[in-house]
Amino acid sequence: MDNMTRDHGNTETGWECQFTEEEMAKQQPFIYWLDRVERLGKTRKYELLAAFGSPEEIYCAKRESLSHFLKEDQLLTLETSRNRDIMEAYERLGEQGISFYPFYHSQYPGRLLHISDKPFGLYVKGRLPEDEKRSIAIVGARNCSEYGRYLAENFGEQLAAAGVQIVSGFAKGVDGLAQAAAIRTGGSSFAVLGCGVDICYPSAHRNLYEQILERGGILSTHPPGTPPLAFHFPPRNRIISGLSDAVLVIEARQKSGTLITVDMALEQGREVYAVPGRVTDRLSDGCNSLLLQGAGAALSPTQLLQELEEDLWSGRGMIQDECVGEVPFKRKGINLNEEEQEMLKLLDLYPISLDQIRLMMLSEKLLKKLSLSQTMEILLNLTLKGCVKREGGCYALCEPL
Numbered sequence: 001m002d003n004m005t006r007d008h009g010n011t012e013t014g015w016e017c018q019f020t021e022e023e024m025a026k027q028q029p030f031i032y033w034l035d036r037v038e039r040l041g042k043t044r045k046y047e048l049l050a051a052f053g054s055p056e057e058i059y060c061a062k063r064e065s066l067s068h069f070l071k072e073d074q075l076l077t078l079e080t081s082r083n084r085d086i087m088e089a090y091e092r093l094g095e096q097g098i099s100f101y102p103f104y105h106s107q108y109p110g111r112l113l114h115i116s117d118k119p120f121g122l123y124v125k126g127r128l129p130e131d132e133k134r135s136i137a138i139v140g141a142r143n144c145s146e147y148g149r150y151l152a153e154n155f156g157e158q159l160a161a162a163g164v165q166i167v168s169g170f171a172k173g174v175d176g177l178a179q180a181a182a183i184r185t186g187g188s189s190f191a192v193l194g195c196g197v198d199i200c201y202p203s204a205h206r207n208l209y210e211q212i213l214e215r216g217g218i219l220s221t222h223p224p225g226t227p228p229l230a231f232h233f234p235p236r237n238r239i240i241s242g243l244s245d246a247v248l249v250i251e252a253r254q255k256s257g258t259l260i261t262v263d264m265a266l267e268q269g270r271e272v273y274a275v276p277g278r279v280t281d282r283l284s285d286g287c288n289s290l291l292l293q294g295a296g297a298a299l300s301p302t303q304l305l306q307e308l309e310e311d312l313w314s315g316r317g318m319i320q321d322e323c324v325g326e327v328p329f330k331r332k333g334i335n336l337n338e339e340e341q342e343m344l345k346l347l348d349l350y351p352i353s354l355d356q357i358r359l360m361m362l363s364e365k366l367l368k369k370l371s372l373s374q375t376m377e378i379l380l381n382l383t384l385k386g387c388v389k390r391e392g393g394c395y396a397l398c399e400p401l
Contacts, residue, residue, distance in 0.1 A: 004319065012046070012116075012118070012390070013046040013049065013103070014046055014047065014049075014364075015046060015048065015049040015050035015053075015127055015400065017104035017106070021106065024104075024105065024106065025085050026056070027054055027055050027056055028100065029036055029053035029087050029089070029090035030054070030056045030058070030059050030086065030099070030122075031102045031121070031326070032089070032090050032093065032100050033055070033056040033081065033084075033086040033087070034048075034055050034059070035056060035091075035100070035102070035120055035121050035223070036081070036223050037078050037081050038077050038081075039050060039073060039075060039077045040070075040074055040077070040078070041080065042117075042120045044069065044070070044074070047064075047069055048069055048395060049231060050371055051069060052065075052202060058240070058312070059082065059186075061088070061308035063075060063079070080176065093224065094101070096125075096224060097125055097197060098123055098124065098125055098197055098198065098224055099123070099124045100117045100121055100122070100123055100124075101121060101122045101124065101128070101372075102120065103118060103119065103120055103121060104122040105121075107128060108121075108122065109122070109128055109129060109131065109242075109243060109364075110131040111131065111135070111242055111243050111244070111245075112239070112242045112243065115116045115238065115242045115268045116267065116268075117238065118242070119221045119239060120221070121221070122198045122219055122220070122221060122239075123196070123219070123220050123221070123222065123223065124189075124197065124217050124219050125197045125198070125213055125216070125217060125218040126212065126213040126214075126216055126217030126218055127216065127217045128190075128217055128219070129165050129167065129188075129216075129217070130245055132164070133163065133165050134163065134164045134165065134245055134308075134313055135164065135165040135166075135167055135239055135243060135244045135245050136159055136164050136165070136166060136167070136244055136245060136246050136247070136248055136308075136322075137166075137167045137168060137243070137244035137246070137247045137248065137261065137265075138155060138156060138159075138166055138167075138168050138173060138174065138178035138179075138248045138250065139168055139169060139175060139240065139248070139250075139252075139258050139261050140152065140173065140174030140249055140250035140251045140252055140258055140377065141173050141174055141250075141251040141252055141253065141256065141258065141283050142172045142173035142174075142175075143172075143173060143283075144173040144174050144177070144250070144251045144283065145251065145281070145283055146349050146350070146351075146396065147175055147251070147277065147281075147349045147350065148173070148250055148251035148283060149177055149319070150349060150399060150400065151174075151250045151251075151275055152173075152174040152175075152178040152181065152250050153177050153178070153180075154176035154181070154187075154301065154399075155179040155181075155248060155250065155298070155301050155304070156178030156180070156181030156182045156185075156277075156300075156325060157176065157181040157182065157184065157187075158185075158187045158301035159182070159187075159301055159304070159305070160181070160182035160183075160185050160186070160187025160188070160189070161185045161186075161187060162301070162305055163187075164187070164305075165176055165187075165188050165189070165190060165216070166179055166182040166187065166188070166189040166190070167189070167190045167191075167192065167214075167240055167243045167244050167260075168189070168190075168191060168192075168240065169192055169193075169194075169233075169236065169237070169240055170191035170192070170193060170201075170202075170205060170208075170209075170212075170218075170299075171202070172202055172204070172205075172250060173251075174250045176205055176208055177360050178250070179191060179208060180208050181210065182212070182215075183208070183211045183212065183215050183216075184237075186215075187215070188215050188216040188217060189212050189215060189216045189217050190212070190216045190217050190218075190234050190243065191212050191216075191217075191219065192219050192220065192239045192240045192243070192277065193218060193219070193220040193222075193236065194222075194228055194232035194233035195220065195222060195226050195227055195228035195229075195232060196220060196222050196223060196224040196225050196226040196227075196231070197218045197219065197220045197224065197393065198224040199225070199226070199228065201228040208401065216388055219239065219243075220236070221235075221236065221239065222242065223336075229361050233257070234257070234260050237257075237260045237261040237264050238264040238268070239262045239346065240261055240264075241261050241262075241268055242264070242268055243269075243271060244265075245270065245271065245275070245308070245312055245313070246265075246270055246271035246272070246273060246308055246312065247261060247262060247265040247270055247271070247272050247306065248273045248274075248275070248286055248298055249261075249262060249272070249273070249274045249275065249286065249290060249295075250274075250275045250287070251275070251277065251283045251286075251287065252274075252283070252284075252285075252286030252290075253283060253285055253286050253288075254282075254285040254286050254289060256286045258286065258368065259286055259290075261341070262290065262295075271296065271311070271312060272290065272295045272296065273295060273296040273297070273298040273304060274286075274287040274288075274290040274291050274295045274296070274297065274298060275287055275298045275299075276288060276291055276296075276299075292352040307334060334385050334386070334387060336385070336387070338384075339366060339367065339370070339378055340381060340382055340385075340387075341377055342364055342366050342367055343357075343367065343378050343379070344382065344384065344387060344388070344397065344401060345401065346360045346364070347365075347388060347395060347396060347397045348396065348397060348400075349396055349397050349399075349400060350396060351391045351394035351395060351396040352394055353391075353393055353394050353395075354379075354393060354394075354395070357375065357379075357395065358372070358375060361375065376390050380397055385390045386398060387399075
């Protein structure tokens, strides 16, 4: 984000930070304490900051002064929280490798400063996304199809190879696949959790969790130890879209939680793109509906990068991967004879039976005279070469042509 003005949102908070870097560091244990005080919403915390001037002053304030802003139960909660050793608590946070960035911190993400309902603070393991680098959120179905799997990995890999930061929700399916692909290609990825950053959820993503810590960061608005409760997840979607320049949707049902992220993105003025799918596939209903409503069509990583470069990132110099756009099997150096090439043209990412393949071969000059055994031999060779996969008695492409 070029020369972003770091306006800390005093119109929203009623308080403008005037801390030097030294004073900001001194206030860290106190703002960490304030963030964890239960029964106090963000609005109330902003009011307290505006009235008392700093987190430390709120911590030291007398009951009589606080009573002008807080109800009795809120006062009791705040007073009880003072009984803990906040310095020790803040030190433990650092020992866990976790940083806390309040909304006024100099390292708080610039993209979040101007969204409505910005987080009071962010907990981070690893590092934060870089404001000056391009960033795209990739989201979609948890139970994605092979089509969705391929697209998530393909977009994640090629966008990351072009220098784009990949942001997502770390969920099973499209989210995790895109993030893992970004890491594999040497790119960076950032996961926004609906629990504490010290909790790997889902647990099956433990390896990915560790990889993201090396190549990016794990973020959350919830303190360490917060469990992954269902109602935590919809609000975190505004962080996913807020940290991104654009949101890409890969497979989503008509009533999908993914579309919550889209709604947030539109409210924040972010670009929204969707990958089209077959009209008979329920997993593509949400994407196709978004396209009808005016979302941009994402047909390939190259096309998406070009559109965003022209419309959003103009003048920032897009880095192109020289392999982007080439036929995948050619790119991998796989040698195919003429019959194998023609056979591949009959297949798709969606598995089809041997009988269906034989019927389709009747209209192909080169293939129509092949026997059943010759057909099976070609399919076996393509499978061994990694171009085709067999699922039961059906065959499908490993990658689109």
